[in-house]
Amino acid sequence: MTQPLLELHNLNKSYGTFAAVKDIDLSVDAGEFLAIMGPSGCGKTTTLRMMAGLEEPTRGDIRLEGQQINDLPVWQRETPLVWQNLALFPYMTVRENVEFGLRMKKVPAPERQRRCAEWLDRLGIAGFADRNVAKLSGGQRQRVALARSLVLQPKVLLLDEPLSALDAHMSIRMQGELKRLQRELGITFVYVTHSHSEAFSLADRVVIMNAGRIEQLGTPQDIFLRPRSRFVAQFVGGISLFSGMLKTTKEGKIGIDSADGLLQIADPASAQSGTRCDLAVRADRINVTTQPGWGTNEVPCTLMSEEFAGAVVNLHLETAAGTGIVAQLQQRDLERLSARAGQQVYASWHPEDGVLLGAPALKAVA
Amino acid sequence: MSVLSAKLGLRRRGWFALWAAPLPVWFALFFLGPMLLLIAMSFWSVQNYRLTPDFSLSAWTYVLSLDFLWSTFWRSYGLSLLSAVLVSLLAFPASYAMAFLISPARRLTFLGLALAPFFTSYLVRIYSLQVFLGEGGVLPQLFHSVGLSGASLLNSYTALFLGHATLTLPVVLVLQTLALGNVDRTEMSAAVNLGARPLQVLRHIILPAARPGLTLGVLFAFLLSYAEFVSATYLGGGVFQTLPILLTDLIRGGQQWPRAAVVSLLMMAVLLLTSLVTVAWAYRQKGN
Numbered sequence: 001m002t003q004p005l006l007e008l009h010n011l012n013k014s015y016g017t018f019a020a021v022k023d024i025d026l027s028v029d030a031g032e033f034l035a036i037m038g039p040s041g042c043g044k045t046t047t048l049r050m051m052a053g054l055e056e057p058t059r060g061d062i063r064l065e066g067q068q069i070n071d072l073p074v075w076q077r078e079t080p081l082v083w084q085n086l087a088l089f090p091y092m093t094v095r096e097n098v099e100f101g102l103r104m105k106k107v108p109a110p111e112r113q114r115r116c117a118e119w120l121d122r123l124g125i126a127g128f129a130d131r132n133v134a135k136l137s138g139g140q141r142q143r144v145a146l147a148r149s150l151v152l153q154p155k156v157l158l159l160d161e162p163l164s165a166l167d168a169h170m171s172i173r174m175q176g177e178l179k180r181l182q183r184e185l186g187i188t189f190v191y192v193t194h195s196h197s198e199a200f201s202l203a204d205r206v207v208i209m210n211a212g213r214i215e216q217l218g219t220p221q222d223i224f225l226r227p228r229s230r231f232v233a234q235f236v237g238g239i240s241l242f243s244g245m246l247k248t249t250k251e252g253k254i255g256i257d258s259a260d261g262l263l264q265i266a267d268p269a270s271a272q273s274g275t276r277c278d279l280a281v282r283a284d285r286i287n288v289t290t291q292p293g294w295g296t297n298e299v300p301c302t303l304m305s306e307e308f309a310g311a312v313v314n315l316h317l318e319t320a321a322g323t324g325i326v327a328q329l330q331q332r333d334l335e336r337l338s339a340r341a342g343q344q345v346y347a348s349w350h351p352e353d354g355v356l357l358g359a360p361a362l363k364a365v366a
Numbered sequence: 367m368s369v370l371s372a373k374l375g376l377r378r379r380g381w382f383a384l385w386a387a388p389l390p391v392w393f394a395l396f397f398l399g400p401m402l403l404l405i406a407m408s409f410w411s412v413q414n415y416r417l418t419p420d421f422s423l424s425a426w427t428y429v430l431s432l433d434f435l436w437s438t439f440w441r442s443y444g445l446s447l448l449s450a451v452l453v454s455l456l457a458f459p460a461s462y463a464m465a466f467l468i469s470p471a472r473r474l475t476f477l478g479l480a481l482a483p484f485f486t487s488y489l490v491r492i493y494s495l496q497v498f499l500g501e502g503g504v505l506p507q508l509f510h511s512v513g514l515s516g517a518s519l520l521n522s523y524t525a526l527f528l529g530h531a532t533l534t535l536p537v538v539l540v541l542q543t544l545a546l547g548n549v550d551r552t553e554m555s556a557a558v559n560l561g562a563r564p565l566q567v568l569r570h571i572i573l574p575a576a577r578p579g580l581t582l583g584v585l586f587a588f589l590l591s592y593a594e595f596v597s598a599t600y601l602g603g604g605v606f607q608t609l610p611i612l613l614t615d616l617i618r619g620g621q622q623w624p625r626a627a628v629v630s631l632l633m634m635a636v637l638l639l640t641s642l643v644t645v646a647w648a649y650r651q652k653g654n
Contacts, residue, residue, distance in 0.1 A: 074559060
């Protein structure tokens with residue numbers, strides 16, 4: 001078992017009586033792309049700032065390659081951060097910005113110039129080397145911020161919502177470049193974001209934080225297919241939730257007894273009968289029909305609204321008990337369905353598509 | 367339609383012009399007017415102790431040929447520049463502490479205290495300094511009691527500097543604190559994150575970012591000290607003849623208004639040039 005590159009042990013940060021980060025345990029491997037995601041105020045940025053040494057943990061340990069770095073002065077750490085607002089130095093040229101860290105660490109001039117030139121070139125900003133950074137475009141500024149950190153050849157690069165200042169088009173282009181850069185360099189990226197698409201498309205593993213704690217840690221597929229809590233399911237989105245008692249019927253069927261009737265599941269794993277459970281069903285697994293009699297779990301509902309998202313359409317349904325259901329359909333399936341808002345429809349899904357929240361990963365869903 | 371909007375535009379502009387009017391009027395009446403008079407007067411002549419409108423270069427040739435004018439001029443310039451730099455250095459640690467080390471609420475209290483001397487007359491402050499530093503004053507007595515010379519401290523550069531500092535320290539403190547307070551904290555953190563030690567942050571981030579404000583502090587201290595008359599007279603005594611003293615001597619000595627006007631114009635030209643060069647330096651930008 002190789003040693004993790006970066007480890008957080010029982011990390012806590014409080015401001016007065018407010019606990020911003022609570023008991024975080026996390027280890028990040030060398031070369032891994034880890035995304036930390038969560039709503040604003042969930043503690044993701046505070047965690048990142050503690051890794052960089054910009055915030056002092058109230059309690060707990062931060063280790064880099066097995067060595068505790070809590071008490072190391074910030075300027076001696078090698079955990080450069082790409083800032084949300086980039087924090088470029090406005091009274092310096094592009095070159096001076098990129099050379100800054102090397103200059104501070106007193107790297108001899110020939111090596112400094114060589115490394116600076118290499119990174120200016122690598123990120124395609126060599127042509128602007130003597131420009132004032134205030135006169136660059138958003139994408140160019142982004143590259144300067146990356147070059148300024150990467151020129152230090154860190155083992156881990158911390159990124160705090162680095163693409164949030166860019167327009168959608170530019171953001172997607174930079175995502176591709178970031179991913180390629182990370183693969184080529186083989187260094188660890190810890191990437192804080194509130195955007196699902198960034199986290200899911202870039203990261204090897206995703207941490208979902210809520211109210212200072214880690215709600216779930218896993219691969220993007222893991223989190224998407226098997227959300228562990230209501231919070232994760234709601235945060236990831238596109239998931240319908242039902243709650244009720246776990247129950248085994250006389251016929252031997254297993255399911256949860258919800259306000260919308262008995263909803264069958266394939267395999268309850270370790271969950272016990274009689275416990276209260278949440279059931280999650282992903283929008284793309286839900287079938288919508290105008291006539292009953294199509295599936296095992298069938299719930300009559302009213303079609304509330306349609307939401308177009310390119311090739312697919314999200315249908316928002318509501319059951320008689322008031323439960324909201326989201327179903328994702330292909331455009332052509334919607335045309336075949338020909339239902340209108342306010343009309344009665346039936347939502348159904350296979351038992352194996354229902355995921356019990358909080359339960360360990362189901363064997364059936366591979 | 368367009369006629370209507372043009373009319374409205376005109377009325378609106380008239381309305382703003384009305385509110386903006388007092389300043390240009392004031393400026394024309396009490397600055398531009400006297401200024402033009404000053405220029406005109408430098409070409410007048412004095413006959414039998416009477417000022418006579420004229421076009422004569424005699425005041426200019428007389429003043430420009432005075433050797434002691436130039437030595438006084440440069441002494442004045444050097445002393446006030448020295449005072450400005452010393453006051454700025456003296457104020458900097460306090461400004462730094464106010465901008466970075468104490469809470470915003472405390473900062474207001476300290477700034478208020480720093481400005482409190484302005485509530486008394488400057489003349490009163492200089493007179494009390496004279497008593498404080500003079501023969502048998504508090505400071506000489508204190509020096510005497512620890513075995514040093516108990517002689518008067520007046521008529522020295524130290525006394526003159528204390529006078530200058532009394533006038534300029536609060537202004538410099540406020541300008542510096544505001545300048546340092548506006549330095550982007552994220553940029554400072556970013557510098558530390560990239561390996562800069564505290565002193566490197568000061569040199570590479572704080573000083574360049576606060577440069578306009580810090581430079582303006584030096585400039586204001588210089589301008590105020592340069593034109594300063596009261597402490598030059600009462601604290602510096604006759605030992606340090608500065609330009610303002612020369613100016614009053616010229617006027618007292620026989621209605622030499624044209625000569626005084628020439629000296630004033632020279633002073634203004636030098637101050638204007640110094641200010642322009644300083645401000646241009648303070649706001650220069652790097653890169654293209």
